[in-house]
Amino acid sequence: MAYFIGREPGAARIRLGERLGEGAAGAVHTVRGQKGVAAKLYHPGKGLDALERKIDAMLARPPKLPPVEHEGVAYPQIAWPQGKLYDGQGKFVGFLMPEIDFSRSTSLVNLLQRSSRRAEKLSDYYGYRVLVARNLASVFAQLHGAGHHMIDMKPANLRFYPALSWMAVVDADGFSIAGRNRRLPADQVSDEYIAPESWRRQPAELGEPQDLFGLAVIIFQLLNNGMHPFAGSGDAGQASDLQSRVLAGLYGYGLTKIDGARPGAASIHKTFRRSTRMLFDRAFTTTDDRPTAAEWRDHLDGLVGMLIPCEAKPLEHAHFGSGCGFCAHEARLQSAAQVHREREQRRARRASAQARARRPVPLHGSGVPGVPWPGTIAQSRRANAVPLWQSRPGLAGTAGSRPGSRTAALVAILLPLLALGGAIGGAASFSRQDQRTETDLWNAAFIVDARSMKDVDSDPASMEETANDAGSGPCASLSGWIEKRLCERPQLAAAERQVTAQFERTAARHSGWARQALTDEHLRWLERQGRCVLMPDPDPCLAESYADRLAALEKRDAS
Incomplete structure (x- = not known):
């Protein structure tokens, strides 16, 4: 089937290559003759008029996230739309975007635990995870600067390039997008990363505060042995699932102790800089004073420069001057x-x-x-x-x-x-x-x-x-x-x-x-x-x- 980049006569025609993947909204293909370009075609009956308006808004306000060049290879930071696609009758069917090479990138989930890092052959050096956290904050500082929000922010929805530590964000058309006259909302949010004030609200009602809560949770996990900030031990009868603990405010890693909330045994949060702990306290104990993505980016920039390799295991452990929490x-x-x-x-x-x-x-036998x-x-x-x-x-x-x-x-x-x-x-x-x-x-x-x-x-x-x-x-x-x-x-x-x-x-x-x-x-x-x-x-x-x-x-x- 023929697809065109525009409705006007003489619009450029493209040919689809292999299918890279498929989700609930549509399928992604390579584009023949255009290296590094992918095409997303929506499934029929998916509300194409509303989707076209969203893609128009995304094309009008792209974030400043150009591809990263390394050794002659371009690494896109985000799969943002570059042009709309139409069928032979001039009907909107999808869009073109940079291709995120899944063979060069991996899920952020794989970086959180030591076992998955080893299975995926990722760096086990602590400073590498701090750098990835910094780059994650940088991407969302640019996204928020353009007025857009991810909403369904969690490690499973984020990818990164192990060779560079840079992010590779996909499925951007599912974000909450700032339009010319109104917002074009997201429609999904996931447990364990939902802010307390967002719990009883629809995804379409959520904005930057929800993003800032999810971002802080992921940064905490990257810096603290993969632990969720609301995981830990507590009194008998407490909620055990993470989202219920979020709603109950059972954050056990703060500078001020919270009754009934105790940190997990594997936590190294006490070796964090005091300024880092203060940022986390703002993220998890307030609703109107959470650190912005730009604050996190700048703070993590400073932490990268403060890292001290551990003398016992310099290829794995590092700290910020208060002793090695891993040791x-x-x-x-x-x-x-x-x-x-x-x-x-x-x-x-x-x-x-x-x-x-x-x-x-014994009466007989060994006698001993x-x-x-x-x-x-x-x-x-x-x-x-x-x-x-x-x-x-x-x-x-x-x-x-x-x-x-x-x-x-x-x-x-x-x-x-x-x-x-x-x-x-x-x-x-x-x-x-x-x-x-x-x-x-x-x-x-x-x-x-x-x-x-x-x-x-x-x-x-x-x-x-x-x-x-x-x-x-x-x-x-x-x-x-x-x-x-x-x-x-x-x-x-x-x-x-x-x-x-x-x-x-x-x-x-x-x-x-x-x-x-x-x-x-x-x-x-x-x-x-x-x-x-x-x-x-x-x-x-x-x-x-x-x-x-x-x-x-x-x-x-x-x-």
Whole structure:
């Protein structure tokens, strides 16, 4: 079908190329012969007369946001209309705009969390996020200067160029646009970013104050470990969803404390400059004195110049002169994990002592309190609690034949895959707690290996007896907390073996980049699973982690 840039006779004709994407309002295509130009065609029956008036208003008052030039490539900051499109009958059907290259840009959501930054291979340096926040404020300072408002402002609706840290704003025809005689409104706004005073109002009624609230929320997330300013802990019975907490005013990061609002554990807001905290307080505790986008731009300009790289991790951490908040947070996590490990060790010792106290004094047998009777399963297990590859014929000294403990299986599967990653440029890293030699890894896991051998009795009662001895028996010699947990919990050990076997089967069906991606995904799962140590009872967390991972691997295997 033919499309024209104008209604008049002799108007330039364009030909559409591939479809770049499609939404509720219309579809976006490339334009053949015009590099860097895209065409948006509205779906039929979408109120084209009103849409044409909106595009006319946008063409009349564009913001001053020219493309950024870098190494001969133009990077548009915003997909603003450049001309209207008509069909062969002279009917308005859409508009031309700069093409935002999605292969060079990514969603702002991906910059908020460490896991997504690593998955998307984005910079993990804190100063980079401060710079992106500055550029975000700069775009909206220009947009607001032209009288326009985004309204539905949230990270999922914003993109940026990782190579430049500049923004790439799309779907601008959904904004609230300043017309010649009246405003042409937006029709969408999203929970978690709605200002308190905007809650009971329609999107068409909202303006710059709503934008300033959403902008401040996103800047707070970029500067504070991805945390929403109304996330955190509080009194029993408080609202838990973020929008309800916004409406209740539960902002726990201010210079003045608010009753019932406490900050999240991962927050680093106390290391912010006082001037930064004052701006956030104005954004979240007032409705008529929020910082403008231009204020944020100028303030963040100054913060970029104040950044001090952390001495411990200069490629990731930085601060503004009050100490590294990231290092302090990591120290808190390590302290909490240590406290939990010590609590678990005391609990295991008490359980072992109580189990020994309940045993009857033998009239025959060993005659030594606490030593199982000869011939029982427990005595056989304890007597054979050595690395089974050292005692089974044909296994001694053969690493490739050692049985499938947690560590052993992971090392056996992942080491070749990590070698593949290095060969093809991957950046995977084994992040389990025990970073020891391969021999240490084998020898630390013998009790789980013992449970996986066919010639060892799997009677639940005998397993429970072994678990009760964890405080002083073989389990106590394991240094990794997950390895100890598997040693003490047969059900978890079975789940570990099931996931490891499924991973091995799935990995065998992939090669090259697909196999590397699968390996990276598995390593990230291992890292996330390690957080279960912070739970009061890690067992449900571990069980859920295994179930989720098994389901994901089975789905990958079936695809």
